[in-house]
Amino acid sequence: MYSPHHIRRIWILTFEFSGIAKVGGLGEVIPLIARELTKKGYDVVIVMPSHGITPHGFKELDLECQGSRYGVDGVEYPYDLGFLEGVVEGVKVVLVKGKSYRTSMVLDVWPPYSYVSEKACLLARAVHCLAKRFGYPDIIHANDWHSAVAAALLKIDAELRGYALPVLYQIHLRGSPSYPWHYASEHWCGLPDTMQRIWATTKHIFMHTKDLWDSCWGNIECFIVKLADTIATVSKSELELLVRDYGEWIRGKTCYSYNSTSWSIKEVEENALKLYNTKRRGEIRWRLVNELLQKFTTWGYLNLTDNEVLVISSGRLTPQKGFDVLLHAAKLLPPSIKVIVLGRRVGDESYEHYLRNLLNEVWGKTIIIVDDVEQTLYQLLIYSSHVYSLSSRYEPFGISGIEALALGTPIVVSNIGGLGEYVSDLRVNPLGVGIKVQQDNVTELAMAIQSLGYLVYYSETGKGIDKIVFRELRDLALREHKFGEKLRDITVAYVDMIFRPEHTANSTLACYELARQMAFYRANA
Known part of the structure; x- marks a missing residue:
């Protein structure tokens, strides 16, 4: 298995991006980071649900993404996803939308956190299609639990293909819901029950996806904290709370990056x-x-x-x-x-x-x-x-x-x-x-x-x-x-x-490098 030698292509997964959909601070900090990294020459792509927004100038990607999910009731639920691509303040953005009525009723709905668990699930299916068509980036930067399952699917799928894709999971606001394994599984969101390499203080240990999920009682934040190569927070105090809740074993794969502002x-x-x-x-x-x-x-x-x-x-x-x-x-x-x-x-x-x-x-x-x-x-x-x-x-x-x-x-x-x-x-x-x-x-x-x-x-x-x-x-x-x-x-x-954008971008890049190093260790575990 191999890992990237350097970071250039970056996919940022989010539910908010100012200029498209913004509810809180997440919608401000993600554009700020993306713009600054783009200025530095990085190839940054934002991937997020459309939430029913079609910005001016966005065009539909020629990409088919169809399939079926199977509920606990045994019923088949088809999905048909579409993609809109455009540029917002110099940053490339891909919006995931529904092409069928059933899918659109989930993805293309305002406000952004309506049907959030289903949006998160379909976002996972969407990024999987994007990766199959355009290849994997050098790193996945997922933000809050809504993007966690999508990041997990990309990580697991890439590893099955021999690529240790670095995943940085950044927590802006703690907490997440808990669901039974069926929600995350191949039947619904798409995660295969394969062997995972999980960091444990000084080495990687091996666990099946389902066992890892069940060890967290289905809590999505807990699952991604264990699965991701690196965990980032927005303050040192928040990082300490994370270590308190999950244990000292995660400290070696954590970092923090202060938010910042471009207000003048x-x-x-x-x-x-x-x-x-x-x-x-x-x-x-x-x-x-x-x-x-x-x-x-x-x-x-x-x-x-x-x-x-x-x-x-x-x-x-x-x-x-x-x-x-x-x-x-x-x-x-x-x-x-x-x-x-x-x-x-x-x-x-x-x-x-x-x-x-x-x-x-x-x-x-x-x-x-x-x-x-x-x-x-x-x-x-x-x-x-x-x-x-x-x-x-x-x-x-x-x-x-x-x-x-x-x-x-x-x-x-x-x-x-x-x-x-x-x-x-x-x-x-x-x-x-x-x-x-x-x-x-x-x-x-x-x-x-x-x-x-x-x-x-x-x-x-x-x-x-x-x-x-x-x-x-x-x-x-x-x-x-x-x-x-x-x-x-x-x-x-x-x-x-x-607290200016260049400061946040530099600390984010330091987190990316830590994730890349951890992925290298994972590739050689």
Whole structure:
């Protein structure tokens, strides 16, 4: 068996890609990595379900991909897959769609995670067809469990043909469902029950596919963590959680790669000049808020007669993001602090109902905008705000925090996961970029938002120093009147130093090399 000597051809499997389908941070980081690798001369192909999207300029590939699957009921279920190929911002993208009604009703459905287990299964069948027609790449980069079965099928099929195809499995958000072996098997998703070489601390051991699947009780994440050559996470803390859950034996085949952003404060300032003839945040802030209130659907009410400090938060309206904690904290904030949440609805109606009830308790101080706000206005809102808040209960990385820092807005975050890792607290480090608070601690969150908000507000207006609750931040303001403006410059410099696309691309390439080495060991096991 042989393995690649170097990495050039890369297939990235994903369910999200900004410009086609995006729900969360995954949809931003994958294009960013792909564009940067393409610039470096790598042959990158994105493969993902169409989710019913047919982008302008995409053309159908001349490729037949038909077959049958057999359910536990013994009934035959034919599938007929089609492929659309195009280029998005310089990156080649292949979309998998259904050609028959039955297949289309699974693959060509919005939102992206509708029928997710079946989309994942048909994606596996699709990449198998692509590999038979165009050959195997030098590496498979699968992202989250939805792409895991597809990556596993390519790895197993290539190995049966004498090729140790490197597989990097990257976890952006932990967790996956569990299914009986029939789901993964040749009868349904296509995995043959053959002998697998599984890394075990210092050597590879041998297990049949079914035995490996059953050893994980059918959990897809567990299965791919054991099967893949290398496991990547988006933060060091997430990697440590992975080792805790699966054991020290996986440490030798793990790596982490921080997410990054291409957001540019210069571009946002140029947009501010075009729209408002100024880039001064204080002159933009409340004009922009007024426009948003008139243009978009909102929950709650904002009284703008006594506004001073603006706080922004954004993300999916799910308990994970902790918006209920933020709304409880808003009860403790003075009326002069206004909170705007840019919320993406994902169908969690009970949580949305809970948030709407909480909004009644912060009437006049807090709103949730539930429409998609175009990126130019979204960036301007964050740029012009005093504080960006991330009160998440679980956050492997938290790309929205990095985006806010890139625009010069300091952040208040829960001290968890990637957030606790990349945020240095101003209370202990004058070169910090925000404040870390205990998860679900409403009082500390309110104090942090008020203190950081008025630290920045004081540097703008010379007012509000008496409202800075934390003594450490008040001392910073007393020593340096314009410290809030200096803080904005620090946040931008911090992102430029660590969290730009070239940094993510380089760390991803290091993970690719580790996967290639592990595949070499596998080939010689």
